[in-house]
Amino acid sequence: MIEIEGGCQCGAVRYAGTLDTDEAYFCHCRMCQRATGGVAAALVNARRDAVTWSGRPRDLYRSSPFAHRGHCALCGTPLTFEYDAGSDMLDLTVGSLDEPGLVRLASHFGVESWVPGWIHDDTLPHLRTDEHPPLVERWAAVHKAE
Amino acid sequence: MIEGGCQCGAVRYRVSAADLKVYACHCRECQRQSGSAFALSAPVRSADFALTGDVGVWSRGTASGARTACSFCAACGTRIHHQSSAAPEWLTLKPGTLDDTSGLFARAHIWTAHRQPWVILDPAVEAFETQPADLPAWRRRFVEAG
Ligand SMILES: [Zn+2]
Ligand SMILES: [Zn+2]
Ligand SMILES: [Zn+2]
Ligand SMILES: [Zn+2]
Numbered sequence: 569m570i571e572i573e574g575g576c577q578c579g580a581v582r583y584a585g586t587l588d589t590d591e592a593y594f595c596h597c598r599m600c601q602r603a604t605g606g607v608a609a610a611l612v613n614a615r616r617d618a619v620t621w622s623g624r625p626r627d628l629y630r631s632s633p634f635a636h637r638g639h640c641a642l643c644g645t646p647l648t649f650e651y652d653a654g655s656d657m658l659d660l661t662v663g664s665l666d667e668p669g670l671v672r673l674a675s676h677f678g679v680e681s682w683v684p685g686w687i688h689d690d691t692l693p694h695l696r697t698d699e700h701p702p703l704v705e706r707w708a709a710v711h712k713a714e
Numbered sequence: 715m716i717e718g719g720c721q722c723g724a725v726r727y728r729v730s731a732a733d734l735k736v737y738a739c740h741c742r743e744c745q746r747q748s749g750s751a752f753a754l755s756a757p758v759r760s761a762d763f764a765l766t767g768d769v770g771v772w773s774r775g776t777a778s779g780a781r782t783a784c785s786f787c788a789a790c791g792t793r794i795h796h797q798s799s800a801a802p803e804w805l806t807l808k809p810g811t812l813d814d815t816s817g818l819f820a821r822a823h824i825w826t827a828h829r830q831p832w833v834i835l836d837p838a839v840e841a842f843e844t845q846p847a848d849l850p851a852w853r854r855r856f857v858e859a860g
Contacts, residue, residue, distance in 0.1 A: 577746045577784075578772050592832075594751075601815050602721045605793045605808025606738075606754040610830075629790040631721060637790075643772035644786030644793045646749035661749025662830075668745060673832035685820035686738060686754075688834040 572614075574665040576640035576647060581626050583647075583660070585619035587612060592662050592671040594687065595649075597678030597697055599631055603639075603646045607683040610662035611649060612671050617656065634706040655702070718812040720792035725767035727794065729758050729807065735857050736809055737822035739845075740829040743774075747784070747793060748808075751830045754818070755806040757853040760797070763805060769794060801850040822856065 570590055575582035592612040600609035626638035626647050638648035649659040662668045675693040676682070677700065697703060716729040734756040744753035768788040773781050780800035786793045797805040809818055823829075823841040835841060846852035 577743065577774075598815070599721060601810035602719075602792055603810075604748040604750045604753070605810040606748050606750050606752065607810060607815065607818060608750060610750045627791060629722060631790075637721070639791030641791065642770070643747075643784065644770065644791040645747055646791065662751060663745035663747070663749040668751070668830055673751075673830075681815070683815055683818050685836060685839070686818075688836050 570670050572660075572665055572667070572670060574647075574660065575623070576643050576645035576664065578640060578643035578645070580624040580642045581621070581640045581645075581647060582623045583619050583621050585614060587614050587671070588618075589613060590671045591674035593675045593677050594673065595677045596680075596682040598681050599637075600649075600678065601681065601683075603631075603637055604661075604663075607686045608676075608678075609646065609649075610668075610673075611659040612662055612665075613657050614660050615656060616650075616658050619658070619660070632706075633710045651702075651706070654706075716812065718807075718809075720767070720787035720790050720794065720811060722787060722790035722792075724789045725765065725769060725787040725792070725794055727763065727765040727807075727811075730762040730764075731758065734758070734807070734809055734812075734818075735821055735859070736818050737824060737856065738820070739824050740827075740833070741825035741845075742828055744825070745828070745830070751833045752823075754809050755796070756809040757804055757857045758795075758807050760803050760805050763795075763807070765794070798850070801853075804850070804853065806853075 570587040594608040596608045627641040628636040631637045719726040740752040769785040770788045773783040
């Protein structure tokens with residue numbers, strides 16, 4: 569278990585808790601690019617009940633029919649990616665950790681929109697968005713309901 | 715025409731320029747602000763930039779004594795651009811918000827002294843351990859270089 573603390577750039581939203589893993593990943597999907605303003609979000613999985621929030625509550629933007637993205641409403645810092653249901657986990661943004669060096673890069677996701685040239689790595693696992701069953705199943709359920 | 719916007723679509727912008735020159739900053743503020751391991755910046759002349767939609771602004775002091783105004787979508791939090799009080803005729807766009815990010819070419823890295831050790835850079839791309847001594851002047855040369 570890794571003890572962590574973190575929060576947004578302006579300091580209004582804070583969190584503390586523990587991680588079960590130090591394995592972070594880059595998500596290169598287009599929504600993560602927009603959310604971070606860059607080429608990829610760096611994310612690490614945490615148990616919801618292992619993270620305690622303090623200060624101003626994070627704002628939740630509904631980014632898809634089954635997920636929200638948490639951010640600070642005062643400074644915009646992206647803080648989380650969270651499924652609405654079917655998961656007791658959430659993703660924290662690595663950059664919002666007070667010590668991002670507590671985690672390490674273990675894989676790449678959303679590689680269909682990887683922008684080459686910024687991050688050099690050919691050794692870690694690469695997954696496309698459509699190769700990840702939890703996401704594929706949620707989209708299938710949305711399309712079935714339409 | 716270069717166009718982009720936030721995750722939710724409430725903020726949209728256009729840049730009247732032939733292309734964007736983009737660098738990465740690995741400083742802790744940029745890691746925090748982006749939620750990722752580094753942030754991207756594309757210097758743009760303020761006169762060439764047109765934005766529609768409702769933005770929130772959070773501003774912070776910098777080491778040089780200037781203030782940086784950070785603009786983000788008031789609805790979804792997406793950080794759109796930064797503007798320094800020392801050089802209001804320029805702004806730095808967060809280019810992950812472009813509608814098409816596939817052409818974002820890596821031209822430079824700054825503050826690599828704070829690079830997360832698991833981010834491997836291309837040795838062929840210019841890199842500064844900290845930042846160029848006169849950052850606004852460097853940005854201008856950076857944009858005007860062919
Ligand atoms: Zn904040
Ligand atoms: Zn993503
Ligand atoms: Zn928005
Ligand atoms: Zn920076």
